[in-house]
Amino acid sequence: MRQDIEGPYLRSGQVAEQAGVNLQTLRYYERRGLIAEPRRSSGGHRAYPPETVTLLTVIKAAQRLGFTLEEVAELIDTGRRGHPTPDLRVRAQEKIAEVEARITDLTTIRTALTQVVNAGCDSLTHCSCPDCPLPFADLAEDRTHEES
Amino acid sequence: MRQDIEGPYLRSGQVAEQAGVNLQTLRYYERRGLIAEPRRSSGGHRAYPPETVTLLTVIKAAQRLGFTLEEVAELIDTGRRGHPTPDLRVRAQEKIAEVEARITDLTTIRTALTQVVNAGCDSLTHCSCPDCPLPFADLAEDRTHEES
């Protein structure tokens, strides 16, 4: 038998290659709810509509913007359900705040590192430099575990 | 029997509490070579010298500066071996470069996110805004897999 699904459907390997992702990743995304379960051939092989490739491109773009897979799944989901909410913009604004907070952290760290270099610290444990700035007890960077 | 190791030795729970780390973390650091194997009581309980608390403080400081545990272990190690190299300063300078690269990445991401907000994008997959800036195919952020 030639092929038992008509139309421009792609097999998983083709989708993976065209989108530049690993085949396993494709099934991983399916498990995570990022891409819908595709049709199957009579033998059980997946048959994807071509726009799946575009969807994967979009997912990768959102990842590059700093969204987690869970956030991407939610964004796709609320988009699909026709929610008229400006969800993406709100999420993007929240993400900007996150990114800026991270930049602030990194800037603080860079400042501290610069102090280490300028002071001429020569050991973590037995630094002999005068006015050694270690150990930076005030440096936070632990926002993930903060509450309230 | 009262205690069978003389002097100001601390038991693991005391070290953990004073340093503000989990007891498991202490043993994890020992496995990773960040802290030396301490003496043992006759029953097998660890007996730490008090400066272990300071060492843990230093480790945490180095982590806050962006060093991985492996890097911290190396820094402690070359410090202990009396290497006269200005290792810490060199490492700090390298770390500054890493941090700055990361800041650059995040700044690019922030710019892209701002474009999403300003353009009024309303969907990842079916954005209706004019001149939609998605999907940012040019955004890199994947330096970890680059070679050469």
Next chain:
DNA sequence: TTGCATCCGGTACCCAGGTACAGGATTACC
């Protein structure tokens, strides 16, 4: 119809930096 490429599901593994739990031994204190 035969042979090779591809795909299937299930499971295990990778990174880092830990954390948790089980079941038994030791220590500390009254």
Next chain:
DNA sequence: GGTAATCCTGTACCTGGGTACCGGATGCAA
């Protein structure tokens, strides 16, 4: 000496984003 608190080893699990491997089934072309 009783008993609670602490500690021991070993092993498994966690997060996030995948990747690898296995044995078996399908797909496709000559």
